[in-house]
Amino acid sequence: MTSRSCLSIVLAAGLGTRMKSNLPKVMHEIGGLPLVGHVVKALKQAGSDRISVVTGPDMPELEKLVQNLAPEAHCHVQHERLGTAHAALAARSALASPSDDVLILFGDTPLVTADTIGKVRRALSDGADLAVLGFETQQPFGYGRLLTDNGQLVAIREEKDASDEERRITFCNSGIMGFSGQHALSLLDAIGNANAKSEFYLTDAVEIANSRGLKVVAVSGSEVETQGINTRAQLAACEEDFQVRMRNFALENGCTLLAPHTVYFSHDTVLESDVVVEQNVVFATGVRVASGARIRAFSHLEGASVGRNSAVGPYARLRPGAILGADTRVGNFVEVKNTTFEDGAKANHLSYIGDASVGSKSNIGAGTITCNYDGYLKHRTEIGAGSFVGSNSTLVAPVSLGSGTFVAAGSVITDDVDQDSMAFGRARQIVKEGKAKQLRERLKAAKETKS
CATH class of the missing domain: 3.90.550.10 (Spore Coat Polysaccharide Biosynthesis Protein SpsA; Chain A)
Incomplete structure (x- = not known):
């Protein structure tokens, strides 16, 4: 034929x-x-x-x-x-x-x-x-x-x-x-x-x-295969039949779906064998997940690639252009867009990493943001291998961190950092003895005056 x-x-x-x-x-x-x-x-x-x-x-x-x-x-x-x-x-x-x-x-x-x-x-x-x-x-x-x-x-x-x-x-x-x-x-x-x-x-x-x-x-x-669509209700019914087909295909090809009826696939989703998908995960178009990876609950992936033995979520969002290497970690409430994580890189919680590259075995602390947009254009952030970015750091692109760099927590980084250097980008702490007590007394008196 x-x-x-x-x-x-x-x-x-x-x-x-x-x-x-x-x-x-x-x-x-x-x-x-x-x-x-x-x-x-x-x-x-x-x-x-x-x-x-x-x-x-x-x-x-x-x-x-x-x-x-x-x-x-x-x-x-x-x-x-x-x-x-x-x-x-x-x-x-x-x-x-x-x-x-x-x-x-x-x-x-x-x-x-x-x-x-x-x-x-x-x-x-x-x-x-x-x-x-x-x-x-x-x-x-x-x-x-x-x-x-x-x-x-x-x-x-x-x-x-x-x-x-x-x-x-x-x-x-x-x-x-x-x-x-x-x-x-x-x-x-x-x-x-x-x-x-x-x-x-x-x-x-x-x-x-x-x-x-x-x-x-x-x-x-098959009656399922030949169903036509004329109404929104029929569209919804057909979507569910499609999802059943995709879920069964994943299960038959060596994936574990902990709650299959809560996982939603696109027509081009590719899951290799030994992938584990937890509850309430959505795969939008253009997603590929390599063997041994785990997609944790309530995550949303689109236009993304997840490497072998990596973990995503829970509550993570991978947007188009997110490419995760092997053994990477993207944790809860982390959003990644147009960014490459090399093998072993981690951003475990509460971060936005966009238009960037993160070198192998680097660690991105909680609350880190790459400031990639200036209101007109997008700019890139380069983070070298083996770097450590402390919690609540702001990396203002375009900016480059050499391999092995250390960014202190709470820093705003606007200039490039050389290899194996430490960067502080925050105001020096000042302690004023007894000032807190004085402030409380002043505020209390002001409140009593108004009442």
């Missing part, structure tokens, strides 16, 4: 009015990736070498998104919304160039997997001229039923047109279809609109193909 060429057409022109959003429906996200992005990702994994996305008019933001997701993809505009077959024919220019397989999918079915798409392609490679993906459900109401006879799919019967016996069928249409390339355009062109809505429906291709003596089959898929 991998040697067969494949054109995939993704129907994504729907406005999603029931979402009550100005955003095109397929641009809403599951696991940090737009719905259409999940479909495109699965198609690429399934070996589709050509991808066409059908958008609606005045959807430049969707076209830009598609180009970012898959630069090789092409967008086609459906200027009038006259049904699913009409939408597929918006990609006529792509259909005119032959491919062995032609797949038609919907941009609002984000959980379909490459394996399931592969089943449809295998049916085509085994000789089917048209393959329809179906699913079994205990609640078939509202779905088109797949009617088969001796292995041949003879019709898709919509709920309103089905007989009582046909309504008892639980094998339903997902909407995903595969066509042999030599028949795809001809079958789509033959679909008419002689129906109550005067629209062109993809499902009619089944009976047209049968009338031509072509081989039409149904392929079985």
